[in-house]
Amino acid sequence: MQASRDIVISNALGLHARPAMQFVDLANQFRSNITVHKPANNAEPAVDVDGKSVMQMITLEATQGTTLRIEATGDDATIAIEQLAGLVDDKFGEEQ
Amino acid sequence: MEIIKGIGVSPGVVICHAVVLDAEDLIIPRRTVDVIDVDAELLRLQNAIARARADLDVLRNDLTTTHGKDIASIFDFHVGLLKDKTLTTQIVNEIKGNRSNAEYAVSVAMKKLAGTFLAMKDTYLSDRVKDVYDIEKRILRTLIGAKHEGLAHLTQDVVVIAHDLLPSQTAALDKTHVKGFACDVGGRTSHTAIVARAMAIPAVVGLGNVTSAIAGGDIVIIDGTRGMVIVDPDPEQLIEHQEYVRQHARFEAELATLAHLPPITTDGHAVLLMANIEFPAEIDDALARGAEGIGLYRTEFLYMASEVEPTEEDHYVAYAEAVRRLGDKPLVIRTLDLGADKYVYGKGPSKEANPFLGDRSIRMCLHNLPMFKAQLRAILRASVAGDIRIMFPMISTIMELRQAKLVLNDVMEELEDENVPFKRNLPVGMMVEVPAAALMANNFAREVAFFSIGTNDLIQYTLAVDRTNEKVAGLFTPAHPAVLALIRDVIRAANRQGISVSVCGEMAGEPIYTLLLLGLGLSNFSMNGPDVPEVKKIIRSTTTEHARQVARKVLSFDSERQVSHYLREETRKIIPEAF
Numbered sequence: 001m002q003a004s005r006d007i008v009i010s011n012a013l014g015l016h017a018r019p020a021m022q023f024v025d026l027a028n029q030f031r032s033n034i035t036v037h038k039p040a041n042n043a044e045p046a047v048d049v050d051g052k053s054v055m056q057m058i059t060l061e062a063t064q065g066t067t068l069r070i071e072a073t074g075d076d077a078t079i080a081i082e083q084l085a086g087l088v089d090d091k092f093g094e095e096q
Numbered sequence: 097m098e099i100i101k102g103i104g105v106s107p108g109v110v111i112c113h114a115v116v117l118d119a120e121d122l123i124i125p126r127r128t129v130d131v132i133d134v135d136a137e138l139l140r141l142q143n144a145i146a147r148a149r150a151d152l153d154v155l156r157n158d159l160t161t162t163h164g165k166d167i168a169s170i171f172d173f174h175v176g177l178l179k180d181k182t183l184t185t186q187i188v189n190e191i192k193g194n195r196s197n198a199e200y201a202v203s204v205a206m207k208k209l210a211g212t213f214l215a216m217k218d219t220y221l222s223d224r225v226k227d228v229y230d231i232e233k234r235i236l237r238t239l240i241g242a243k244h245e246g247l248a249h250l251t252q253d254v255v256v257i258a259h260d261l262l263p264s265q266t267a268a269l270d271k272t273h274v275k276g277f278a279c280d281v282g283g284r285t286s287h288t289a290i291v292a293r294a295m296a297i298p299a300v301v302g303l304g305n306v307t308s309a310i311a312g313g314d315i316v317i318i319d320g321t322r323g324m325v326i327v328d329p330d331p332e333q334l335i336e337h338q339e340y341v342r343q344h345a346r347f348e349a350e351l352a353t354l355a356h357l358p359p360i361t362t363d364g365h366a367v368l369l370m371a372n373i374e375f376p377a378e379i380d381d382a383l384a385r386g387a388e389g390i391g392l393y394r395t396e397f398l399y400m401a402s403e404v405e406p407t408e409e410d411h412y413v414a415y416a417e418a419v420r421r422l423g424d425k426p427l428v429i430r431t432l433d434l435g436a437d438k439y440v441y442g443k444g445p446s447k448e449a450n451p452f453l454g455d456r457s458i459r460m461c462l463h464n465l466p467m468f469k470a471q472l473r474a475i476l477r478a479s480v481a482g483d484i485r486i487m488f489p490m491i492s493t494i495m496e497l498r499q500a501k502l503v504l505n506d507v508m509e510e511l512e513d514e515n516v517p518f519k520r521n522l523p524v525g526m527m528v529e530v531p532a533a534a535l536m537a538n539n540f541a542r543e544v545a546f547f548s549i550g551t552n553d554l555i556q557y558t559l560a561v562d563r564t565n566e567k568v569a570g571l572f573t574p575a576h577p578a579v580l581a582l583i584r585d586v587i588r589a590a591n592r593q594g595i596s597v598s599v600c601g602e603m604a605g606e607p608i609y610t611l612l613l614l615g616l617g618l619s620n621f622s623m624n625g626p627d628v629p630e631v632k633k634i635i636r637s638t639t640t641e642h643a644r645q646v647a648r649k650v651l652s653f654d655s656e657r658q659v660s661h662y663l664r665e666e667t668r669k670i671i672p673e674a675f
Contacts, residue, residue, distance in 0.1 A: 017173040017224055024176060054176040055183050055209060058224070061216055 001032075003081040004071040007088040014063035019092035024054040026087055032074025034084070038062065039069070051084070097328050102278070102303035104323030105289035107626055108348075109341045110255060110276040110298050111334065114316040116203075116307060117258040126200040126313050129191075137191050141198040144238040149178050151234065173224070174231050183209065199239050200311065206232035207308035214305060250274070255318050257310050261288045271295060276318040278306050278325045290375055292320070293626065300325055347673050351629035355386040359632045363639040367614065369632055370426070370622040372600060376418040382625035386632055389426035389483075391622020392548065392600040393418060395471065396434050405467060411474030419482035426483045428548065428622075429475050430527065431468070431500075433457045433489040452562070457490035462499055472507045476518035485523040487548055492530040497543055527600075529553040534582040537589035547590050548622070551601030555579050574603040575659040580612070580651060587617045598622050607671065608663045610634040615647025630671065637670045 009015050015023070027034045034051030038060050049056035051070065062068060072080040129137050156171045177183060183205060190201035206228055213225035255276035275297055279288050282301030292299030298320030310316060310327050317326040317337050321344075326333060359367045370391030371382035379390065398406045398414060418427055435448070435456030448454040461468035475486055488500045501524060511518050528534050529550030541547065551574055556563055558579055563572040574580075583599070590597035598620030603609050605623025607630050613621065614635065621631060646666050653659050 014218070017227070021172050021176045024180075050182065053180050053182040054173070055180045059212055059216075061218055063218060 001075055001077045002071070002073050003077040004069055005081050005085045006067055006069050007085050009062045009064060009066045009068065009088065011091050011094050012064055013094075014066065015057070015060060017058065019094070020054055020057045022092050023084065023087060024052060024057055026084060027051040027080070030072070030074070030076050030080040032072040032077045032080050034080060035071045035073075036060065037069040037071065039067065097326070097330050097333070098309055100303050100306050100309060100325045100327070102300040102306070102323055102325065103283060104298075104300050104320045105283070106277075106292035106297060106299040107321040108276075108296075108298035109317065109319045109321065109337055109344060111315065111317045111329075111337055111341065112253055112255045112275050114257050114278075114310050114312060114314050115250075115254040116310055116312045117256060117261075126311055127197040128195050129197055131195065134192060134195060137196075137198050137201075138188060140239060141187060141191065141201070144198065144202075144235050145178055145184065147238045148231070148234045149175060152178070173227055174234075177209075177227070177231055178235075199236060202235050202239065203232065204311070211305060211308050255316055257307055257316070258288075259307050261291070276320070277301075278303055278310075278316070278318050280305055280307055290378060293378060293381065293624070296381070296626070343673075350673075351633065352385075354629050354632050354636070355384065357386075357632070357636065359386075359388075359635045361614070361635055361638055361640050361643070363641070365640045366619075367635050368598075368620045369628050369635075370428075370598070370620065371625045371628065372622050373418075373625075376414055376421060378625065379418060379421040382628070383421075383425075385625050385628045387625055387628050389428075390418070390422065391426075391428050391598050391620065393427060393429045395430060395432060399432065399434060406470075408470040408474050411471050412477055415474055415478035415484070416481060419478055419484060422482055424483055426485060428485045428487055428525070430487050430489050430548075431458070431471055431475075432461055433527075435460065452556075458488050458496060458500060459490070462496070462503070465503065468503060469507050469510075472504055473511065476507060476511055476522070477516060479519040479522045480517050484519070485525060485546070487525040487527055487546070489527045489550070490530060490553070491526045491528075491540070492532045494536075494539060494543065497526060497540065501543075525595075528586050529557070529601075531558050531582065534558075534586050537586045538592070541589045541593035541595055544595065546595050547586060547597040549583060549586055549597065549599045549601065551579070551583070551599055551603040554582065554601070555603075558582060573656050573660070574601075574606070574609060575656040575663070577651075577654055577656065577659065580616075580659070583613075584616050584647075584651065591617055596620060605631060607631060607634055608660070608667045611638060611643050611646045611666055611670075612650055612663060614638070614640065615643035615645070615650075634667065634670055 011019060036049050036051045036057065038047045040046040047060060049060060051057065060068070070081055070084050152171050152175050186205040186208070187201045190196050190204055191198060196204070210225050210228045213222055213228060216222040250273035253273050253275050255278065256274055257278045259280045260282055261277065261279060277288050277292050277297070277299040279301040280303055282288050288299055288301055298318045300318055300320055300323055303325060306325055314328055317329050317333070319325070319337070329337065359369045361367070368389065369387060370389040371387035372392040372394065373379060373382060373390055374394050374397045382390070398410060415429065435451040435454060455463065475484060478484060486504070488497065491497050504524065508518065508520060523545035525544045525546035525548060526533070526540065527550045528537065528540070528547050531554065533540055534554060537547070555561070555572055555574055555576070559571060559576055561568050561571045563569050587597050597618065599613060599618060600622040604613070604621040605627030610631050611634065623631065650659050650662060653662070
């Protein structure tokens with residue numbers, strides 16, 4: 001099963017260490033493979049990283065306003081995407 | 097083979113095995129393990145990581161109890177990295193693929209990760225590299241354990257590679273075996289630079305990321321004269337550098353014999369050669385090399401080295417120490433010459449669009465009288481013990497100069513009221529480095545006891561070049577005819593008024609300009625200690641008439657290239673070994 005969703009990072013500080021950790025912790029609870037895709041822009045090529053690796057997620061340098069696509073492949077793909085997108089939309093619990 | 101460019105802060109060349117320091121003096125031993133031992137190494141790695149995670153859990157729980165969840169969550173990131181399969185897979189592959197020991201594998205993987213972070217544009221994210229260093233230390237401490245070798249007991253000659261060197265680390269060094277330094281950060285005034293010059297060993301700083309390019313045991317060339325580090329040099333480079341080392345050593349030995357000969361031209365004209373320092377500790381070495389005084393004591397380090405603004409006592413202790421080491425030899429103290437961007441003291445720096453042309457140096461001091469007066473009080477108090485002279489930097493208007501002198505007078509009256517002794521007639525001078533001051537040198541000469549030409553900044557302002565900007569740094573040169581014309585005029589103005597004048601910028605210590613400066617009528621030079629012998633050699637090998645001819649010829653050129661070329665040729669005739 002496959003599922004994917006586009007999300008926008010809306011936190012002021014972007015996807016910094018703490019939200020990246022939260023994303024990764026949540027992603028690791030699912031059996032599906034999780035990939036996060038950052039589209040190409042200006043002079044930078046597109047990037048694909050493993051959503052279960054905090055090391056890789058950090059290198060996305062996803063600042064506020066960045067659009068990312070989360071893709072999941074596996075038997076719990078749908079719920080994985082839902083919960084991960086929910087976390088992002090919730091601004092990772094930061095701010096009011 | 098890799099060449100990394102940085103700032104050469106202590107001259108010389110050395111070729112040696114490297115020892116790489118992390119912030120806790122752990123030397124990372126690099127070994128290859130036998131095939132049958134690879135599994136044991138993997139197990140060591142696994143245990144160390146598990147132990148690190150356990151430690152972090154305990155730490156996190158403790159912190160949550162005492163400080164709450166937010167502080168403790170800092171460690172979540174650390175735990176996350178330790179759990180990260182991508183990272184652990186890299187380390188495991190290094191052990192399996194290269195049969196490296198666990199320590200080396202960890203340090204290689206962590207350095208790569210650190211490199212990724214450092215390359216990030218977002219400063220908040222690139223700052224997270226500190227977490228990477230922290231985790232590296234944590235795992236390594238477990239692996240290396242109690243048997244870690246310190247730098248206090250070395251068995252072979254090494255060069256030390258570090259991010260930065262703290263006074264506590266340099267103090268503990270086995271000085272007989274350390275032959276050079278290379279650091280990621282730092283500049284001419286950093287601690288590493290000072291210690292290297294005092295130890296007379298080559299050092300290069302500001303290399304960026306040299307600690308991730310070198311592993312313990314690598315062969316490294318540190319060229320402090322040309323400001324670069326070569327890692328794992330090719331055989332040809334090795335030979336070239338070894339020859340250079342030999343020649344340099346011969347030349348240095350020869351120069352050392354000059355230390356106590358007087359700096360007099362062959363026709364009997366005496367010149368005063370002094371040294372520039374940042375710390376009192378550099379004085380001994382400067383004197384040993386033949387300096388006869390300190391022509392520029394840069395007091396900035398007192399401000400940069402501390403987390404709080406230095407008190408009057410802090411200043412006094414430093415100046416009293418300097419004067420003690422000098423006896424009756426002159427000590428010229430320059431008042432604070434920094435911008436507020438260089439030190440913070442708890443408040444955020446207000447961002448100036450152009451700090452170089454902004455509220456810094458004497459301007460800032462005149463807006464911050466308590467701070468300025470504290471320094472002046474200390475200088476005056478120390479003046480009773482020797483020959484102290486004071487000079488104000490970056491003076492650009494007569495009013496500014498008069499204001500500064502008024503403040504100094506105020507301070508003198510205060511001290512008198514308090515019955516604190518000081519020398520009332522201590523000489524008060526100024527740096528001539530802003531073109532406005534150079535162009536009006538005749539007016540300024542009437543109001544000070546001496547000039548000191550700060551050629552570094554004078555050149556930058558006159559040629560509109562930022563020497564730290566690689567794109568234009570090539571345009572920065574003392575040889576530009578406009579700069580030379582200004583220097584000539586300032587010297588003339590000083591001589592006409594009967595006040596002394598010196599050059600204290602780097603130009604004073606560069607041998608190719610010695611004949612020229614001498615020929616322009618300069619009698620006082622102030623330079624880095626190590627440069628004194630070479631300049632003295634040139635002085636002692638020429639006549640004032642010859643120097644004047646050289647100067648006349650130079651002033652007739654209209655391009656810096658002609659000037660440099662001619663000066664190089666003329667200097668080569670006197671000291672061929674230097675070329």
